[in-house]
Structures are given as C-alpha cells and as structure tokens.
Amino acid sequence: AQSVTQLDSQVPVFEEAPVELRCNYSSSVSVYLFWYVQYPNQGLQLLLKYLSGSTLVKGINGFEAEFNKSQTSFHLRKPSVHISDTAEYFCAGTQGGSEKLVFGKGTKLTVNP
Amino acid sequence: KAGVTQTPRYLIKTRGQQVTLSCSPISGHRSVSWYQQTPGQGLQFLFEYFSETQRNKGNFPGRFSGRQFSNSRSEMNVSTLELGDSALYLCASSWDNVEQYFGPGTRLTVT
Numbered sequence: 001a002q003s004v005t006q007l008d009s010q011v012p013v014f015e016e017a018p019v020e021l022r023c024n025y026s027s028s029v030s031v032y033l034f035w036y037v038q039y040p041n042q043g044l045q046l047l048l049k050y051l052s053g054s055t056l057v058k059g060i061n062g063f064e065a066e067f068n069k070s071q072t073s074f075h076l077r078k079p080s081v082h083i084s085d086t087a088e089y090f091c092a093g094t095q096g097g098s099e100k101l102v103f104g105k106g107t108k109l110t111v112n113p
Numbered sequence: 114k115a116g117v118t119q120t121p122r123y124l125i126k127t128r129g130q131q132v133t134l135s136c137s138p139i140s141g142h143r144s145v146s147w148y149q150q151t152p153g154q155g156l157q158f159l160f161e162y163f164s165e166t167q168r169n170k171g172n173f174p175g176r177f178s179g180r181q182f183s184n185s186r187s188e189m190n191v192s193t194l195e196l197g198d199s200a201l202y203l204c205a206s207s208w209d210n211v212e213q214y215f216g217p218g219t220r221l222t223v224t
Contacts, residue, residue: 042217099169101148102158105155
C-alpha cells in the first residue's frame with residue numbers, strides 16, 4: 001500500500017526567506033504526486049502535480065517541487081515566501097488509475113515578519 | 114466555471130442522529146470523492162463515485178455511505194453519529210481521474 005510521509009509538522013520561517021517542505025512516498029508502482037494548500041476554514045487548493053515527464057514541476061504562487069525517484073521524495077520549495085503563504089500544506093499521492101488520494105499528515109508553514 | 118460546492122457548510126448534530134451532506138461537482142466532472150479530515154487522523158479517503166457507481170471505498174464502518182445521482186451530484190450519509198465523527202468532510206471532483214478539485218467542506222460537530 002502506498003504511504004506519504006511529511007517529515008515536518010511545523011515550519012516557521014521569516015518573510016522573504018526560502019522554504020522547503022519535505023515529502024517522501026513509498027510505492028512499488030508508478031505514482032502521481034500532488035501538493036495541496038489549505039488556508040484556515042477552507043478546502044484544499046492544488047499547488048502543483050507530478051504525473052510524468054520533467055521531474056521539476058512548477059505550480060502556482062511561485063512554488064515548485066522536484067520528483068526524485070531514487071530518493072522517493074517530492075519536496076516543495078519556494079525561493080522567497082510571503083506572509084500570505086502561511087497555511088497548511090499537504091503532500092498526496094495516488095497509484096495510476098486510482099482516484100484515491102493518500103495524504104501526508106500536513107506541514108503548517110508559518111511566515112513571520 | 115463554478116467550483117465544487119458543498120452544503121451545508123456547518124452542521125451540529127447530537128449523538129445517535131443521522132446526517133446527510135451534499136456535494137455538487139464542477140460541471141462536466143463525473144467523479145466525486147469524499148474525504149474526512151480530523152486533527153488526529155488527518156485526511157482520510159471515504160469513497161469515490163463515478164457515473165453513479167461506487168468505485169473505491171476507504172476503511173470506514175458501514176455507518177458511512179454515499180450515493181451519486183445522474184447529474185453527478187453526490188451525497189454522503191452518516192447514521193448513528195458518534196462524537197468521533199466530528200470532522201471536516203471534503204468533497205472533490207475530477208474529470209480525468211487524476212486531478213481532483215476540492216470544495217470548501219462541511220464542518221460537522223457531534224455533541
């Protein structure tokens with residue numbers, strides 16, 4: 001069974017600093033990977049996705065992620081964060097052909113002035 | 114295009130009651146999935162419907178059920194509510210079986 005692990009439950013960072021949110025997955029078959037963001041009292045918004053092809057994926061709001069098959073990782077990065085990036089971020093994966101998303105436990109990103 | 118809508122947004126129920134939550138997918142999307150989000154267990158998959166048929170089911174007791182109508186709208190039902198059913202219930206729709214778009218959720222509180 002596939003699992004997704006987010007290594008940090010909370011990440012505090014100062015405004016305009018770079019940030020990396022870590023995600024590892026386990027799977028023995030092809031996999032689709034996603035990063036979602038959740039603002040307080042809202043649903044999930046898709047930041048970016050990896051389906052196949054280029055391992056560097058660019059998403060909305062200046063975020064990007066790199067798929068690394070050898071390290072089974074899909075870390076999310078942003079070179080310079082803003083206060084408005086404060087939210088909870090979820091890494092998720094599926095196995096090809098399945099609609100079922102398996103989520104990590106989430107990482108709360110807090111951007112301080 | 115309108116996004117995924119869920120009604121109601123907030124709900125308070127008493128233990129032992131039953132509840133029905135509604136989800137309207139994005140126009141043209143035929144797949145609807147439901148997830149439960151709690152502080153302790155995180156986001157967990159409940160079930161997925163496609164063209165009125167349940168295709169996948171998560172590890173939840175039989176008290177949790179759902180259905181999908183011919184217009185792709187979906188409902189989920191929880192019978193005999195327990196305190197532990199308090200959660201944010203999220204609905205997501207998809208047209209390509211890959212990318213899922215989430216609604217704002219229904220916050221259910223069981224007292």
